[in-house]
Amino acid sequence: MSEKWPVEGSAAKMLQNMLSAGRLAHAYLFLGPEDFGMKETAIHFAKGILCESENAVKPCGNCASCRRVDSGNHPDIVWLEPEGQTIKIQQIREVQKTFALKAMEANRKVYIVTRAEQMTTEAANALLKFLEEPPTPVVAILIANRKEGLLPTVVSRCQIIPFHRLPASAIQNALQSEGNSSAKARLLAYVKESIGSARKFSEYEKFAEIVNLVVQLSEEISADRGNPLLTIQDKISKPGWTQEDVDSFLDCLAWWYRDLVNAKLGLTNRIVYENQISRIQSQAATHSLGDLVQMVEIVLSAKRRLLSHANQQLALEHMVLQLQGE
Template identity: 30%
Template sequence: MPELKAEKLQPTILHRFQQVIAHHELAHAYLLVGPDGAGKQELAQWLTLMLFCRHVTDGRPDLTCPECQRVLSGNHPDVVVAKAEGRQIKVDQVRHLKAEFTKSGMEGQRKVFIIEDADKLTTGAANSLLKFIEEPGPGIYIFMLSNNKNAVLPTIQSRTQIVEMQPLSPDSLAQQLTTAGVPQELQPIVTGLTDSVTEAQSWMQDDWLKQVVANIVRWFKETATGNLESFVDIQESFVPLVSGHDREATCLDLMSLIWRDALVIASHADGRLYYQHYQSTLQAALRQLSVDQVLAASHIALTSRKLLDQNISFQNVAEQETLRILKETAHL
């Protein structure tokens, strides 16, 4: 029998669910929480297969019966899936969900609702679903998925069993990043910022991450060695690349991350390096700096990121960060 992706991504949680199902203790509503790529969708699909499969053997769906085949193909009439279109799950989708909640299964006694991006339900939409989540009726199972538990209304959380995905193993994450097209030299940097494969994929569009990292490595060398071109680089090299708050925040996080690596190198600590591919470049740039100077610079880089959330423009934040680092490293 082939191994399902959920069995690879979340074996411990899946085993726990096998025991729950074997003892007929499956709850009617779950909130599955974890980053993209951690296995939320796959786990929801596995649970759906277990509920509909006609020949469950040793705690696993057979994957070959007509019920399994329809679940796997996305064509089962008693499986209703809702996901965000853009930034929110729209009102029409919520109306459809509410209508489906009132109907019994077309072909049996069970019906499954999978609500992806549950954190993107508007407050009004989420509140309108509370009654159905709290009292879904016999045979109805609801699996809500979210990247961020804290973005889901507390009233939703209190009416569901919350299951948090375990972090992917380094090997699993590396394999997914490779599949997503992230070059090996950039993978450690990506894992320093996120464990979401989808987010990493978005950074790879138009070689954005590759360009930004190249600029940041050059900027780091310039700030560490007192080159005032680092200030000019902000407007000429960075500003054209960062459009929108998310990209601006990611760029500042990458700046903070490289100075964090610099501190690990300067202090001869045992911490993991994220800019591993550029280690020799970082070491060469740090030759004239003391540990205290690197510590001060890394602190500036870390705290500068928070200024972006205070409605200060990216250019102002990055330029001020650059000047402050140059001053601390005794080059101004």
């Protein structure tokens, strides 16, 4: 029996069929939005390629090779990721040097290039030569958000595996099947929009803290009590939250105000924070529909400013003041 693929769908079916048939291309290009489980799928595919089981359906998950992939130390899988903002030619040369040696434990080697569109032109040309003339049996897996950032000649050497956005309901069902509650799975599915990022956020140590802060801040703003600016300072600025922490907080806060919009419109079936419906309806009653729509945009605008490297504390304080109507 084979292991379950990290992301179910057409991409997984295509890759499983190739493994079962034993017909592998020398290079694949995984294309899709960021955090769509492409890295996890690449690992699973590599595990299937290197699997030692005699069964047609791979990976088995039990053989020595599969266990080494799971432990993260299989010698015949090499990762290539950007150093800083780009993948440089020296990184490609290092992989070429490594693969010039005979595969240690398998008939094939696998190298996985994440954010492949961030290769420099020199690195892309070196990779192209490597794709055309690999020194040993090699399978390349390139992962990119858009193929326009890649050399057309590199794209032409790869079999493209498209990753499509899954419906939120499908992500929610998958998360629930993994042991998450209905309320948590629904929130994760809508806030993060992809199975990969939703799974990652579900295991995030600050998940509960972020959701609690969303509720607290929205209550202080709606009821005009407490000190929302002090709350931001005490909960985010003083503890020194990372950019990723703040991004996730703003994602959750934006969905909270979207829920207020849906509550105002009577669309309770669309509310994402399903275990907070009474509080959401109560808050929605204190604002006009126009104000609520504007509040969603205020949060999204703060996120855009932070992505443009604005000062974190000033951007969050400005957001709070705007949410208060000041």
